[in-house]
Amino acid sequence: MKQHMVIDSPYGPLTLVARDAVLCGLYMVGQRHRPPEESFGEPDDTPFGETVDQLQAYFAGELKDFDLPLHLDGTSFQRTVWEQLQKIPYGETRSYGELADALGNPKASRAVGLANGKNPLGIIVPCHRVVGSDGSLTGYGGGLERKRRLLDFERGTALF
Structure with missing residues (x-):
């Protein structure tokens, strides 16, 4: 239900x-x-x-790590990527390539990007913390402006 x-x-x-x-x-x-x-x-x-x-x-800036039971419905590879996303510390970023390396498959950065884009639990599973290899903001299902704002918020540089 x-x-x-x-x-x-x-x-x-x-x-x-x-x-x-x-x-x-x-x-x-x-x-x-x-x-x-x-x-x-x-x-x-x-x-x-x-x-x-x-x-x-x-x-409110009072919580850095979510502690909720989650039902992540996706392929085995997608769930593995989403688990890696949850390991990226608050206020930090990782590149698609770094995530692929962490999964033991350095050539899988494009597949990591596709899985990242299908994350069903944005913010809680922090796909906004993934950036291009040069640190640039690339693809975000919620839009690049939201991604920038979320990253600025977590880094303490947000201008509300």
């Missing part, structure tokens, strides 16, 4: 989706690879209390 709710954030409305009361999606308005609304299930805020609390603490 799926449920969803929408919360406000400094980065626009976020749609939270849970399957069997476990968080499985966090989607931004206009996000690339955003599933259709009808796949989000019934509107119900019941399973999202801790998620909302942790997101509010993150946006």
Whole structure:
């Protein structure tokens, strides 16, 4: 059974989706690879209390690491990439190539990028922390402006 709710954030409305009361999606308005609304299930805020609390603490600058049960639905390779994303420290970045190296497959940077782009739990699984090999901001499902703002926020250089 799926449920969803929408919360406000400094980065626009976020749609939270849970399957069997476990968080499985966090989607931004206009996000690339955003599933259709009808796949989000019934509107119900019941399973999202801790998620909302942790997101509010993150946006307030009080939380650096999320500690939530997650249901990451993807291929084995995608889930492995998403697990690597969760190891990137708050305020830091890694390149697609560095992630591919960490997976033991240095030639897989393009595949890492594709998996990164399909991350169903943006912000919580911090795909915004992945940059090009030269440190440039490249591809982000939520848009490059949001990516820049998230990185600036985490580095303490945000101008709100």
